[in-house]
Structure formats: structure tokens, C-alpha cells
Amino acid sequence: MTTTTEPAPVRAPLPSNLAGRTAVLLGGTSGIGLAAGELLAASGARIVLAGRDKARLDAAVGRVSAAGTAAEVHGMTADATDEEALEAVFRRAGTVDHVLVTAGGPSGVGPITELTGDAVRAAIQTPAWTAAAVARAAVPHLAPGGSITLASGILVARPRPGMTASISSAGAVETLARALAVEFAPARVRVNAIRFGAMDTPLLRRNYGAAAGPEGDAAMAEAGRGLPLGRFGTAEEAASAALFLMANTYMSGEVLTVDGGQSLL
Template identity: 30%
Template sequence: MTLENKTVIVTGSSRGIGKAIALAFAKAGANIVLNGRKPIPTELVEEVQAYGVKVHTILGDMSDFESAKRLIEETKEVFGSVDVLVNNAGITNDKLLMRMSEEDFDQTIAVNLKGTFNTIRHATKVMLKQRSGTIINLSSVVGLVGNVGQANYAASKAGVVGLTKSAARELAARGITVNAIAPGFIETEMTDVLADKMKEQAVGQIPLKRFGQVEDVARAAVFLSENNYITGQVINIDGGMVMNG
């Protein structure tokens, strides 16, 4: 589908990958709904508007069912449609299993997995009536292969893959596509704080021998929204780190 004047929601879009995705869709001509738990920086709103598109901000924690409902309903009221939903909002709370509290586990699942369910649950009501729509969920290569100290995060992101595939099967008959993107090591504020030795070890696992850029993920999101014959897939943006047979 062409993205000109379409409505795109990007959750967790105030920085990093979410910000890059919002800007990429704005560049393609889509109207953007920015979302975060804290106020969206004015500079980002202006950066999106510079592409000549409309921007609306809606604050809310997507792990809350009613907040997710308000995100979708307000978007529909403001723009008249919900054409693309990008579920990017997520958290990490890394600890080894023996030190991980119940709260560490529950909170990560609530934001990363339940939050994705919440927005899909409400968006499908609009998209089913439209008989069209694109849902893109951010998973992670960690959800595919696991990682030490990230049992909660890996479980949440593996859950996103199962949710994606199930939703894709349910919604395909109404022309709605549902896919996931699984980033590997992407240069963000989260990777900036890693020690040099950890960065070297990470690069050693990547066949392309470098971290990815947020724009690499953003381009994949735009591609998936423009191709309505791809659904139920997980696209790895990881420099070859995970190669599924």
C-alpha cells in the first residue's frame, strides 16, 4: 500500500528504534501518532512535522489495557483510520535467573508481551471494519535463541513471535497483515552503555562484524507496510547473527 496520508501508530517512539521508525514513515508521507509513557520531546514532534505530515501525541503505558484502548480510539477520532500499528514499546530488566524477582519477570512480560496484545486487541476492531491494516511487532533475536541474564526478556519476545503468527492467521481473511521484526545488536542508547569488551564480544557473533543502525530496522518496517503479501513472518535485522534453517 502507498503510505501517503495513511495513519501510523508507533508505540515507544520517543527515542531509539521507535523514533527512527516514526521518522521513516513520516518521510514516506504518513501521518504519525507518537506514543510514550513520558511526554514526547518537542524536537521530535517538529522533526516529524518537517516532512509535511500531521502528528499527534498520545501518552500511555501499553501494558495497561485501557490505555491501549484509548490510544487506538483517539487515533481513530483524530485521523479517521488506523492503517499501521507498530508495537515497539518495550523494557529490559536483566538479571540471572537465580537473582530474578517475580516482579522483574512479570513487569517485562506485562510491557513487552501483554502490551503488544493490548494494542492488537483494540486495533483489530478498527482494522476489521476497514478490511485492511498492517501490524508490525518488535521482537528480538534474543526471543529466538535466548541469552544469559535475559530469561524474562527472551520469554516476552518469544511470546511476541507466537502472538504475531497467531494474529496473522486470524486476520488474513480481512486483508490485515501481521509480521514481526527481530533486531540484533543495534546502535542505540542501550548499547552505548555497554563496556568495550562486551561490544567486542557481541561483534564477534555477527557475520557482518558491526552493529546495525536504527534506520536498518525502520526501513524494514516501512517495507512490511508496503507489501501486503507478506504475513506471519519474522524478519531478522541482525547482520546474519541468527540464520534459521
């Protein structure tokens, strides 16, 4: 990590300011990460998408390339839990301005006494380790004024039975964001987390057993009706919070909630 005595740069805190900046999206091939790629493309950013599945990656590169006037769109298969794979992603990316980590981990759904010990350990460790591994690999490449954004969820604020392992990991991710904001501040690198409510993505559809397409749309509309705003959030609404945190050069150490009021009820 390169430290500096110069203060962090001041930029107009608008998404238009992301034009020409390089953003690396670990988990950029689906859901919130893919939506962030599309929004960044509309802002004219240079985008590096990474995920494990090659077919999903190729489709995502196509969608992001078609979404706007991206300076460049690159795709790399990588497992974000693997430090060597992360080194390769950041070597290829070169100087990076922003990193978004939406790669999660195993769900670990079930009462903590009924899951196997291995399942509990993996659900607690994987998301927090992934976020830490990405931060370690990214920081030597991040320019002053750059940012890292991590993903959490509102169950941290409103725990539900059967979700203990994954909630614990999300809590660790939030703590990690605040600790890294302090540790990376001398490099003028900002770190934040976003606490997402239930957002309509392939992940949430898997949880509800809902397919992509019109039949799944109807099931998701029905499932979201009881929420404060009468529906789940969209992947774009979630992703726009990530662009806000990237663009605003005075946001650091924050856990931003995007949940349409879900955590209030």
C-alpha cells in the same frame, strides 16, 4: 473486529504507497520507533506517536515533523500497557492503516534464580501483554490491508545466560504475531514481527553504558567491531524493515530477521 468476504486489497508494495496512510507508533519517541516515524514522514504518511514521557514525546514530534513531508504528525502520551490509554490513542487516531509496537518492558537481566519473582514475572509478561493489548485496541480501527508489526530480538534464536526472562517474552511476542495473523485475517489485517539484532539505539546505549554524542559513538563503534558487518545496525535500518512489512500487502504471519548476520555466528 469487522470481517469481510472481500479479499485483501492489492497495493504497490513500496514505501511510497504509505503516503497519506495513518500509522500509529507505540514507542515512537525513541530508537527504532522514532526512526520509523522519520521514514514514514519522508513517505508522506499521517503519523501518531505515543510514549509515556511528555518531554521525549514533544521532542520526537518535532523531529518527525522536520523529517519530511508527513501529512500530519500527532503525539499522545500513553502507557501501552494500559488499555484505557490505548483506547484513547486509537479513538484520536481514527481509521488506522498501520501500527508498530516498539514499546518494550523491564529488561529482566540476570540469572532467573537470582532475580526476584516479581522481576521475572514483569519481564516475561510486560512485552507480550503490551503487544496483545495494542492489538486488541487497534483492530477495530484498522482498515482492510492494514498491519500490526511487533518487536522481538535475535536472542530468541541464540539464547544467552541471564536473559531468560526477556527472551521468553520475545518468543511469546513472535508466537502472538503468528496467532494474530490467523485471527485477524478475516478483517484483512496483517500481523508480523521483526526479530532485531543489536541496533544502535538509546536502549542499546543504556546497556553498554554509552552516552549520546561523539564519545558514545566511539564506544559503540568499538563495541560493534566484532559483529559480522563490523558494527551494530542503525535505528533506520531496523525501522525500514517495519515500513516494508507495512507496505507489502502480502506479508502476514512472518517473523522477519534484521541483524546483519549476527544470529549466524
